[in-house]
Amino acid sequence: MFAKSPLAPETFPEIPAIAGVRVAGMAVGLKESGRRDLFVAELAKGSTIAGLLTRSACPSAPVDWCRRGLSGGRARAIVVNSGNANAFTGKAGDRTVTHTVSEAARLFKCPKKEVFVASTGVIGVPVGQDYISRQLPRLHQALSPNGWAEASQAIMTTDTFPKVAVRRARIGDTEVTLAGIAKGSGMIAPDMATMLSFVFTDAAIPAKVLQALLRRAGDRSFNCITVDSDTSTSDTLLLAATGQAKHPAVKSASGKLIAGFKEALESLLVDLATQVVKDGEGAQKFVTIDVKGAATDAAARRIGLAIGNSPLVKTAIAGGDANWGRIVMAVGKAGEKADRDRLSISFGGIAITRRGKRVPDYDESKVEQHLRGKSIDVAVDVGVGKGAARVWTCDLTHGYIEINADYRT
Amino acid sequence: MFAKSPLAPETFPEIPAIAGVRVAGMAVGLKESGRRDLFVAELAKGSTIAGLLTRSACPSAPVDWCRRGLSGGRARAIVVNSGNANAFTGKAGDRTVTHTVSEAARLFKCPKKEVFVASTGVIGVPVGQDYISRQLPRLHQALSPNGWAEASQAIMTTDTFPKVAVRRARIGDTEVTLAGIAKGSGMIAPDMATMLSFVFTDAAIPAKVLQALLRRAGDRSFNCITVDSDTSTSDTLLLAATGQAKHPAVKSASGKLIAGFKEALESLLVDLATQVVKDGEGAQKFVTIDVKGAATDAAARRIGLAIGNSPLVKTAIAGGDANWGRIVMAVGKAGEKADRDRLSISFGGIAITRRGKRVPDYDESKVEQHLRGKSIDVAVDVGVGKGAARVWTCDLTHGYIEINADYRT
Numbered sequence: 016m017f018a019k020s021p022l023a024p025e026t027f028p029e030i031p032a033i034a035g036v037r038v039a040g041m042a043v044g045l046k047e048s049g050r051r052d053l054f055v056a057e058l059a060k061g062s063t064i065a066g067l068l069t070r071s072a073c074p075s076a077p078v079d080w081c082r083r084g085l086s087g088g089r090a091r092a093i094v095v096n097s098g099n100a101n102a103f104t105g106k107a108g109d110r111t112v113t114h115t116v117s118e119a120a121r122l123f124k125c126p127k128k129e130v131f132v133a134s135t136g137v138i139g140v141p142v143g144q145d146y147i148s149r150q151l152p153r154l155h156q157a158l159s160p161n162g163w164a165e166a167s168q169a170i171m172t173t174d175t176f177p178k179v180a181v182r183r184a185r186i187g188d189t190e191v192t193l194a195g196i197a198k199g200s201g202m203i204a205p206d207m208a209t210m211l212s213f214v215f216t217d218a219a220i221p222a223k224v225l226q227a228l229l230r231r232a233g234d235r236s237f238n239c240i241t242v243d244s245d246t247s248t249s250d251t252l253l254l255a256a257t258g259q260a261k262h263p264a265v266k267s268a269s270g271k272l273i274a275g276f277k278e279a280l281e282s283l284l285v286d287l288a289t290q291v292v293k294d295g296e297g298a299q300k301f302v303t304i305d306v307k308g309a310a311t312d313a314a315a316r317r318i319g320l321a322i323g324n325s326p327l328v329k330t331a332i333a334g335g336d337a338n339w340g341r342i343v344m345a346v347g348k349a350g351e352k353a354d355r356d357r358l359s360i361s362f363g364g365i366a367i368t369r370r371g372k373r374v375p376d377y378d379e380s381k382v383e384q385h386l387r388g389k390s391i392d393v394a395v396d397v398g399v400g401k402g403a404a405r406v407w408t409c410d411l412t413h414g415y416i417e418i419n420a421d422y423r424t
Numbered sequence: 425m426f427a428k429s430p431l432a433p434e435t436f437p438e439i440p441a442i443a444g445v446r447v448a449g450m451a452v453g454l455k456e457s458g459r460r461d462l463f464v465a466e467l468a469k470g471s472t473i474a475g476l477l478t479r480s481a482c483p484s485a486p487v488d489w490c491r492r493g494l495s496g497g498r499a500r501a502i503v504v505n506s507g508n509a510n511a512f513t514g515k516a517g518d519r520t521v522t523h524t525v526s527e528a529a530r531l532f533k534c535p536k537k538e539v540f541v542a543s544t545g546v547i548g549v550p551v552g553q554d555y556i557s558r559q560l561p562r563l564h565q566a567l568s569p570n571g572w573a574e575a576s577q578a579i580m581t582t583d584t585f586p587k588v589a590v591r592r593a594r595i596g597d598t599e600v601t602l603a604g605i606a607k608g609s610g611m612i613a614p615d616m617a618t619m620l621s622f623v624f625t626d627a628a629i630p631a632k633v634l635q636a637l638l639r640r641a642g643d644r645s646f647n648c649i650t651v652d653s654d655t656s657t658s659d660t661l662l663l664a665a666t667g668q669a670k671h672p673a674v675k676s677a678s679g680k681l682i683a684g685f686k687e688a689l690e691s692l693l694v695d696l697a698t699q700v701v702k703d704g705e706g707a708q709k710f711v712t713i714d715v716k717g718a719a720t721d722a723a724a725r726r727i728g729l730a731i732g733n734s735p736l737v738k739t740a741i742a743g744g745d746a747n748w749g750r751i752v753m754a755v756g757k758a759g760e761k762a763d764r765d766r767l768s769i770s771f772g773g774i775a776i777t778r779r780g781k782r783v784p785d786y787d788e789s790k791v792e793q794h795l796r797g798k799s800i801d802v803a804v805d806v807g808v809g810k811g812a813a814r815v816w817t818c819d820l821t822h823g824y825i826e827i828n829a830d831y832r833t
Contacts, residue, residue: 073756073764103752105765105781138749139782243735248756326652326735326820327828334829340547343512347482347657355482356514372514373548411735413825419736420743420821 022293022301022389022409023176030167030179030194032160034217035059035257039157040169043150045098045136051169053147055154056093056213057123059257064090064131065225067233069250075102076112077132081251084128088222090255091125093213094132094151097170097198099142101134102248107141118148122155133211133251135172135198167196170211173418174198174294180286184218184279186272189262191218193276193283199242199291212237212252212287218276219258220265227268228280229254236284239316240407241323242295243415254280292407297414300332302407305394308359309402314351318397319406321349329411332391337382339367346397357398364392371398431702431710431798431818432585439576439588439603441569443626444468444666448566449578452559454507454545460578462556464563465502465622466532468666473499473540474635476642478659484511485521486541490660493537497631499664500534502622503541503560506579506607508551510543511657516550527557531564542620542660544581544607576605579620582827583607583703589695593627593688595681598671600627602685602692608651608700621646621661621696627685628667629674636677637689638663645693648725649816650732651704652824663689701816706823709741711816714803717768718811723760727806728815730758738820741800746791748776755806766807773801780807 037057045052058064066085068078084090094115101108112132119130134142167177178197183190195214220228229252237252265273293301304322309315322328322345331338342360346353356371363385366374385391391410446466454461467473475494477487493499503524510517521541528539543551576586587606592599604623629637638661646661674682702710713731718724731737731754740747751769755762765780772794775783794800800819 069756071753071756072758072760072762073752073767100749103749103764103767103777103780138752139777245734245736245750245753245757248753325654326824327654330825330828333825336829340509340512341654343482343547344480344654344657347478347480348654349481351481353481355512358482358512368512368548371512411825412829413822415735416739416742416820416822416825419739420745 030163034259037158040165054169063222065229076108091129178290182279184275186262197287232281236288295409297412298409300410307403308396311402315402315404323408333410335386353397359396439572443668446567449574463578472631474638485517587699591688593684595671606696641690645697704818706821707818716812717805720811724811724813732817742819744795762806768805
């Protein structure tokens with residue numbers, strides 16, 4: 016496989032046991048490399064679930080299944096394989112899901128609709144209908160509150176490091192834990208940006224409230240990242256709450272009681288989402304784009320993504336070229352209101368243009384120095400309103416071409 | 425500069441003299457390389473003009489000027505420089521345009537609004553306000569009905585070959601000529617795809633009719649190409665008709681009288697637009713994408729562009745990888761109606777999927793053989809309606825990264 020991304024975090028948190036969650040990750044032969052490729056999570060009785068799924072018009076069979084299941088809001092098991100996306104596999108794909116779900120329901124003694132599935136890997140190659148279901152008893156046996164390292168590896172595809180994050184929060188006087196895993200690392204774009212991510216908490220939160228919290232946090236994290244503007248057929252983010260922690264009843268997604276959890280969830284998802292970007296295929300530089308002065312927050316996000324998706328911006332950053340004219344271009348093409356004659360641009364906090372003109376004492380060498388780093392900051396004020404957003408991306412390098420010009424062989 | 429694109433046409437037509445048009449192309453020092461960088465066209469009295477301009481919210485000063493001038497529909501001169509886009513240059517940029525236009529109006533003895541200007545090159549660096557105007561007398565002196573080779577070179581930037589095309593058509597019993605030049609070759613995406621293009625004819629066509637003809641042909645040519653999804657601040661396509669040919673009066677953009685001209689214009693623009701794609705930065709393969717079965721023609725074009733803009737599709741083609749799952753992904757992300765279970769995909773006429781399933785006797789080696797060629801055909805039927813479109817793009821290669829990671833130095 017490919018060398019570890021130079022942007023990989025130096026240390027990773029260890030995911031602690033979360034009351035009501037047991038996990039396992041194993042190799043079952045879906046990946047030709049023989050690496051781990053099947054992940055199962057067991058959730059305690061009474062667990063609630065929320066999810067965000069790809070908006071692709073050609074979603075995978077597992078995505079279709081999850082969309083139906085989320086309306087029930089309850090979950091007892093999550094089964095995820097890598098190595099094969101089970102996408103564009105027609106009726107055969109549906110049969111694979113049915114067999115997997117039936118076997119999991121039997122093992123976990125729950126209704127089928129409380130089993131959630133996700134798949135990632137090659138598109139268009141059917142998996143044998145009972146290939147995954149036959150492995151489940153083995154994973155069921157191996158379930159452990161401490162199986163997170165194996166779990167995070169089992170969902171990887173072209174990822175060069177496993178993505179994990181942990182947060183703590185208080186609901187009333189009770190400390191709850193949030194922990195999640197994610198995988199990238201190509202075909203990453205809103206909506207939903209990327210990929211697969213599974214987040215677990217021991218908090219007790221009704222499904223509707225959980226969904227509202229996830230939607231909000233997702234819009235500020237996974238829906239603000241892009242690697243290559245390509246939206247996957249399989250994007251799935253699930254958040255399960257086991258309800259094992261004892262705290263005052265949560266009835267709303269707003270208010271003081273849930274404020275700490277809300278903040279921790281957003282922080283956790285931003286952590287995972289930016290790890291996905293840092294492992295973007297071929298990424299050498301991590302880019303944070305702050306847009307303000309847009310007509311609305313949504314407009315700011317679209318402008319940020321136009322910058323973050325622009326191959327010309329991304330190649331310039333890869334080359335350390337302070338070619339800020341390409342930022343002007345990208346703002347212009349975003350399809351949102353912007354005032355060329357009030358546009359301010361800075362790189363690494365160094366002002367380049369202010370209100371539509373290059374600053375008089377602009378010193379390009381300072382910007383070039385910033386561009387030699389691994390973490391690049393771009394800030395843009397488009398000068399028409401109060402909308403703001405932050406978007407994350409990576410540079411576009413030879414590595415991306417190498418990885419993707421011959422992905423399957 | 426870079427080596428000539430392997431997709432360059434083997435031969436180029438020679439542009440003949442067109443009654444009522446004289447052109448010149450010279451080096452005036454805007455390009456550091458010392459190559460030709462200023463092009464002037466003189467149009468006979470009574471010439472009409474139509475144009476398509478970038479939809480960027482941050483257009484260049486010349487684009488602003490042309491937008492106003494097109495409402496008049498008359499033209500006597502076109503002045504185009506390469507080496508500097510005069511974009512994001514604020515009031516200084518406007519002054520450069522004013523000086524250029526004033527001097528041209530003096531030389532050609534016409535109202536200022538009959539002078540059209542365009543600029544291409546680096547964004548954000550002001551040109552001295554009279555830098556171009558001072559060169560104009562020299563170009564005015566050099567005008568010739570046969571200066572097309574110099575003209576086509578003077579508008580090039582990262583282009584590796586000049587783009588020219590010629591067509592003949594009949595209006596009534598009279599033969600008229602159409603000839604055009606264009607430049608790419610990065611920052612190429614609708615709307616308007618690319619770049620600069622200038623087309624001339626000796627036909628006599630009222631400005632309103634000319635604009636309708638150009639809009640239609642542009643939608644089927646330059647607005648159907650993409651290299652990198654990045655829309656330039658400077659995109660300008662102008663079509664001038666000198667009215668020197670004697671033929672029955674054209675009063676409408678439809679009907680038998682204009683049918684031949686219409687067809688010739690579309691064919692000419694497709695020729696120029698596909699030359700731009702064939703010279704796409706780093707292009708090694710020319711890709712034609714046919715979409716049918718979409719809800720509308722516009723939906724088909726958006727699906728085609730989603731495929732044509734996808735870095736994952738383009739890198740797979742670069743690598744000769746028959747990764748058709750990425751076509752499924754791109755159809756899914758286009759935001760248009762598509763039926764996954766009726767989706768048919770073929771490469772080079774070889775069916776891969778039919779109605780949502782891989783064809784039973786699918787032989788990938790045949791597709792791989794097709795992908796080893798320089799001209800790749802992708803056909804998709806999305807299975808929901810009768811909308812169809814054809815879109816052109818190129819592959820995404822290491823060459824694109826090399827050219828763009830350090831464009832300015």
